[in-house]
Amino acid sequence: MSLYKKTLLIGFIVVTLASCGTKKEEEKINLRSVRHETIELKSPVEALSFTGDIKSAVEPEVSFRVPGNIEKMNFKLGQSVKKGDVLATLDKIDYEIQLRKAESSYETAKASQIEAQSSYNRIKELYQNDSVSKSEFDSAKARMDSTSASLRVASEGIKYAKRQLKYTELKSSIDGTVAVKVSEVNENVAAGQSVYILNTDTDLEAISFVPESAIGQINIGSQVNIYAGAIGKNYLGEVVEVGTSSLQYGSTYPVKVAILGMDKSLRSGMSVVVDFNKDILSEKNKIFIPLNVILKDVNTNYVFIVEKDGEGVGVVRKVEVKTGMVTNKGLEILDGLSEGDELITAGMTKLEDGQQVKLK
Known part of the structure; x- marks a missing residue:
């Protein structure tokens, strides 16, 4: 073969190989692009989160049982109190006067009763001896x-006056803390009017609306x-x-929620966020x-769906699915897909089973 023919042959082979490489590159470059996402199991319900406040389960409004002018208030806002502590006292003078009047009335009644008893005993004896008439007896x-x-x-x-005098002392009904100081010294209060609001930090609950x-x-x-949020902690309720x-x-x-496993850092009055249906949310099975x-x-x-077939390339698989309800999370799939499948979410038009695609 002449040198000229050899040169032509080599040139043809080079051009042919170059042409084949270009076609392959063009085929690869022209692969349809698709977007995909990994399927994850989700909870079938939405989170229900609402704000609320921490309240004491025991939060009595304490008040005097009698009216009067406040003489002393012994505890300030936030101070701890014990059951039986005297929280406040009323001016006692009027009630002491009432007690003395009751005692005086008692002494007068007692003297009259002694005299009447003595007279009755004397007349009874005379009546038995027929010395007085039946009407006199x-x-x-x-x-x-x-x-x-x-x-x-x-x-x-006397008993009533003593009770009234005793009620001029307002005593704590619980071991707790002064949550609100409603009244002040020298203020006239009616019976039943709130003077303090107490609470306890050992028995707290969350109230949400x-x-x-x-x-x-x-x-x-x-x-x-x-x-x-104030202390950056989560509690089970x-x-x-x-x-x-x-x-x-x-x-x-x-809605009232009991707090389980609370600690001393939690205080009555704190604002909280309550996430309801926590137990259902943890069940990610859909x-x-x-x-x-x-x-x-x-x-x-x-x-x-797409199965990866190299770097940035995948193979399409057509999967028949059984559908359920339409929810705000999307369409429920009852059968056909599994956790971890790569679902094609864009570019699926005119795809065919087994087709090679480029992954975005």
């Missing part, structure tokens, strides 16, 4: 009975998560009461996919 007996009754009333009057659109999803006994009326709560319902990725044959629904 009956009159003496009636007077004795009357003075005895007056003596009993006077005795009860849930809108009517969500109250039906909250059940007694369900576990919740309570986040106290349990729903113990669910309100049945929204009256006075502005179309919301009060698959939801976007509605737009579902394609239809005559009688079936299907999607495309």
